[in-house]
Amino acid sequence: MTTKDAPALKSARQPARKPAPDIAEHKAAIQRDNRRVTSYDVALVAGVSQSAVSRCFKPGASVSKTTYARVMKAAEGLEYIPNAAARSLITRRSNMVAVIISNAANLYYPEALSELSKQVTRRGKRVLLFTLQRESELDAVMNDVWQYQVDGVIAAATLSDAQVAEFARRRVPLLVFNRSLRGQTANTVACDQYEAGRALASRLAAAGHRIFGIIDGTQDNAVATERRRGACERLAELGLPEPIIVRGHFDYASGKLGLREIIARNGGRAPDAVICGTDVMAIGCLDCARHELGLAVPAQLSVAGFDAVEPSNWLSYNLTTMRHPMQQMAAAAAELLHKLIDDPGGVAEKRVFAPEFIEGATARLAPVSSMELAA
Amino acid sequence: MTTKDAPALKSARQPARKPAPDIAEHKAAIQRDNRRVTSYDVALVAGVSQSAVSRCFKPGASVSKTTYARVMKAAEGLEYIPNAAARSLITRRSNMVAVIISNAANLYYPEALSELSKQVTRRGKRVLLFTLQRESELDAVMNDVWQYQVDGVIAAATLSDAQVAEFARRRVPLLVFNRSLRGQTANTVACDQYEAGRALASRLAAAGHRIFGIIDGTQDNAVATERRRGACERLAELGLPEPIIVRGHFDYASGKLGLREIIARNGGRAPDAVICGTDVMAIGCLDCARHELGLAVPAQLSVAGFDAVEPSNWLSYNLTTMRHPMQQMAAAAAELLHKLIDDPGGVAEKRVFAPEFIEGATARLAPVSSMELAA
DNA sequence: TTGTATGCGTTATCAT
DNA sequence: ATGATAACGCATACAA
Numbered sequence: 001m002t003t004k005d006a007p008a009l010k011s012a013r014q015p016a017r018k019p020a021p022d023i024a025e026h027k028a029a030i031q032r033d034n035r036r037v038t039s040y041d042v043a044l045v046a047g048v049s050q051s052a053v054s055r056c057f058k059p060g061a062s063v064s065k066t067t068y069a070r071v072m073k074a075a076e077g078l079e080y081i082p083n084a085a086a087r088s089l090i091t092r093r094s095n096m097v098a099v100i101i102s103n104a105a106n107l108y109y110p111e112a113l114s115e116l117s118k119q120v121t122r123r124g125k126r127v128l129l130f131t132l133q134r135e136s137e138l139d140a141v142m143n144d145v146w147q148y149q150v151d152g153v154i155a156a157a158t159l160s161d162a163q164v165a166e167f168a169r170r171r172v173p174l175l176v177f178n179r180s181l182r183g184q185t186a187n188t189v190a191c192d193q194y195e196a197g198r199a200l201a202s203r204l205a206a207a208g209h210r211i212f213g214i215i216d217g218t219q220d221n222a223v224a225t226e227r228r229r230g231a232c233e234r235l236a237e238l239g240l241p242e243p244i245i246v247r248g249h250f251d252y253a254s255g256k257l258g259l260r261e262i263i264a265r266n267g268g269r270a271p272d273a274v275i276c277g278t279d280v281m282a283i284g285c286l287d288c289a290r291h292e293l294g295l296a297v298p299a300q301l302s303v304a305g306f307d308a309v310e311p312s313n314w315l316s317y318n319l320t321t322m323r324h325p326m327q328q329m330a331a332a333a334a335e336l337l338h339k340l341i342d343d344p345g346g347v348a349e350k351r352v353f354a355p356e357f358i359e360g361a362t363a364r365l366a367p368v369s370s371m372e373l374a375a
Numbered sequence: 376m377t378t379k380d381a382p383a384l385k386s387a388r389q390p391a392r393k394p395a396p397d398i399a400e401h402k403a404a405i406q407r408d409n410r411r412v413t414s415y416d417v418a419l420v421a422g423v424s425q426s427a428v429s430r431c432f433k434p435g436a437s438v439s440k441t442t443y444a445r446v447m448k449a450a451e452g453l454e455y456i457p458n459a460a461a462r463s464l465i466t467r468r469s470n471m472v473a474v475i476i477s478n479a480a481n482l483y484y485p486e487a488l489s490e491l492s493k494q495v496t497r498r499g500k501r502v503l504l505f506t507l508q509r510e511s512e513l514d515a516v517m518n519d520v521w522q523y524q525v526d527g528v529i530a531a532a533t534l535s536d537a538q539v540a541e542f543a544r545r546r547v548p549l550l551v552f553n554r555s556l557r558g559q560t561a562n563t564v565a566c567d568q569y570e571a572g573r574a575l576a577s578r579l580a581a582a583g584h585r586i587f588g589i590i591d592g593t594q595d596n597a598v599a600t601e602r603r604r605g606a607c608e609r610l611a612e613l614g615l616p617e618p619i620i621v622r623g624h625f626d627y628a629s630g631k632l633g634l635r636e637i638i639a640r641n642g643g644r645a646p647d648a649v650i651c652g653t654d655v656m657a658i659g660c661l662d663c664a665r666h667e668l669g670l671a672v673p674a675q676l677s678v679a680g681f682d683a684v685e686p687s688n689w690l691s692y693n694l695t696t697m698r699h700p701m702q703q704m705a706a707a708a709a710e711l712l713h714k715l716i717d718d719p720g721g722v723a724e725k726r727v728f729a730p731e732f733i734e735g736a737t738a739r740l741a742p743v744s745s746m747e748l749a750a
Numbered sequence: 751t752t753g754t755a756t757g758c759g760t761t762a763t764c765a766t
Numbered sequence: 767a768t769g770a771t772a773a774c775g776c777a778t779a780c781a782a
């Protein structure tokens with residue numbers, strides 16, 4: 001093989017006598033060989049080099065009008081689409097963002113995933129979805145995340161220090177979504193759940209409730225834990241009796257069972273108020289009280305939840321709750337992650353949204369003037 | 376350039392003088408150069424060839440115990456993870472499945488996406504999510520799908536013949552989810568919405584309802600359209616007056632507005648029954664009747680929906696509805712698509728699930744014995 | 751069982 | 767503006 005042979009091989013693919021082979025014919029040949037349509041095919045048909053074709057598909061490249069037109073005509077005729085895998089190999093950009101979210105979270109906040117997808121797409125990337133059955137699966141899932149070479153990760157899960165460190169080591173931008181990670185220096189978009197718990201407890205206490213029941217979430221869930229912690233600490237500060245805490249699993253049935261258990265542990269009497277870790281549990285609690293136990297809500301029992309999911313606003317419920325601004329959070333998450341991808345340098349940023357009290361009609365409340373504000 | 380020079384370039388990547396360099400040192404060097412850890416790095420540290428490393432990460436390959444051990448030790452030390460983009464380039468398998476679903480659909484059937492993701496993951500693939508604001512965006516989204524080289528597509532959208540044909544031409548396995556595509560030969564998992572509409576109309580008619588209102592969905596949605604068509608045709612067959620049809624947008628507010636419009640168009644009087652295109656609209660209709668208009672349901676008005684979403688089963692509603700077996704459908708979809716990916720040959724298969732009548736308590740119903748069965 | 755050499759389809763660099 | 771050529775990181779014939 002001589003120096004002259006190598007170029008000869010390349011140009012053999014573009015015979016000089018056939019500046020523009022028949023498109024249909026060439027396409028049929030590709031189909032026959034069961035090959036994919038590549039930029040070489042387009043180059044051959046258009047009578048230009050492969051690199052010219054590549055440039056035509058790159059936004060800011062310098063190509064002449066005529067070349068561009070010939071290439072595009074050939075590309076359309078062959079139905080050519082650039083191969084993202086090959087592109088990402090050299091550009092080191094896959095244009096994919098991993099979203100790690102627990103299956104349960106999607107069931108209760110479908111708008112989170114919908115909004116994330118919408119916002120990520122708007123910025124020219126796609127969502128590669130990693131769903132968790134339990135948060136403990138996170139480690140296994142992370143291995144897959146590395147494989148796929150995503151440009152960034154939005155994780156709606158609680159990460160250990162070691163896990164956060166691995167993101168840094170691998171230089172993969174990480175955005176922790178809807179988790180606090182106190183003390184960790186990771187980019188975060190969250191809602192202050194602890195404060196939400198405090199605020200709700202304050203409002204209920206101000207109305208004179210003394211005996212509280214709390215339907216908590218599962219132990220591994222940081223969101224529910226923070227809410228419970230906030231509520232409990234506030235109640236303690238106010239010198240109220242310790243609340244009766246039962247565990248739930250975020251679902252409707254947990255709300256019903258939870259209320260029954262609280263009543264049982266309260267000597268068969270209803271407490272003054274029940275704070276539920278999520279709206280769906282609050283709705284279960286509410287339905288149990290009204291339809292199964294015949295308790296008037298809020299006259300005999302106050303019920304409150306967290307999230308302000310859509311059903312909480314339905315007329316049959318009109319739940320007293322703390323709004324969790326999911327949509328804004330999702331939009332902020334997509335925006336912040338994108339910034340991190342473009343400029344990985346910066347210092348960790350935390351965007352914490354404030355929860356908003358929704359009065360509803362399932363809790364007796366004091367007039368605002370007499371309300372003691374949260375510390 | 377001579378014949379000998381070319382190979383020399385390649386082997387330069389594995390210097391002969393360093394059979395087993397220090398792992399930590401090598402890793403630091405990679406970090407410093409801002410390179411990724413590749414199989415060459417592992418090979419270098421383990422003192423084997425790159426292909427040996429590759430084989431160690433391929434399940435059924437033939438590697439000796441000792442080689443395997445040395446490679447794995449080096450790989451772990453370097454935190455090596457194979458690059459899926461590079462792998463897919465040569466294997467022609469990305470291990471990604473595209474799921475195309477409208478944002479609205481995810482809001483109403485979050486279990487669909489959750490279950491799809493779970494089932495797809497179980498089979499060793501990942502979900503690349505494509506959400507649609509409107510079904511008309513489908514064409515634009517398909518171009519992206521081709522780029523990413525997904526192994527298959529689950530499309531919860533109505534596809535044109537041309538679109539289905541493009542899948543065939545590009546040899547990308549397609550599974551149409553929750554859409555009927557009558558007359559098209561595409562692999563399908565769906566629920567018979569037309570039959571669901573007929574069945575619901577039959578049950579309500581058998582109980583003596585004569586004046587019907589229907590709250591339809593948006594025009595571009597095939598699911599709602601089929602349900603409405605089934606109900607209307609069945610009512611016509613039974614010789615009942617034409618129902619009053621109003622358009623909704625699948626949300627709670629549409630149910631409330633829809634009922635008011637139906638009553639207005641019925642001369643200010645409530646109809647005997649309202650069939651709503653989805654449960655969420657039925658719940659809105661129900662709440663409007665009970666809480667805004669003071670109508671007793673089902674005594675003065677029967678209300679029924681479709682889907683059997685979770686809230687329809689809550690005690691405050693206990694809605695009469697037709698179950699749409701989303702979870703089974705999602706599982707079937709993942710299974711069938713996987714089969715198609717492994718063996719693209721077969722003839723198109725359609726798995727149609729039967730809807731199931733859920734009695735609930737929001738409609739007056741005749742005893743089953745007197746019921747006229749659907750044709 | 752192991753290593754050599756090649757190619758997957760693209761972008762980037764460098765001449766021209 | 768254009769073309770030749772070298773990566774990108776891996777899997778796979780093929781030879782040994």
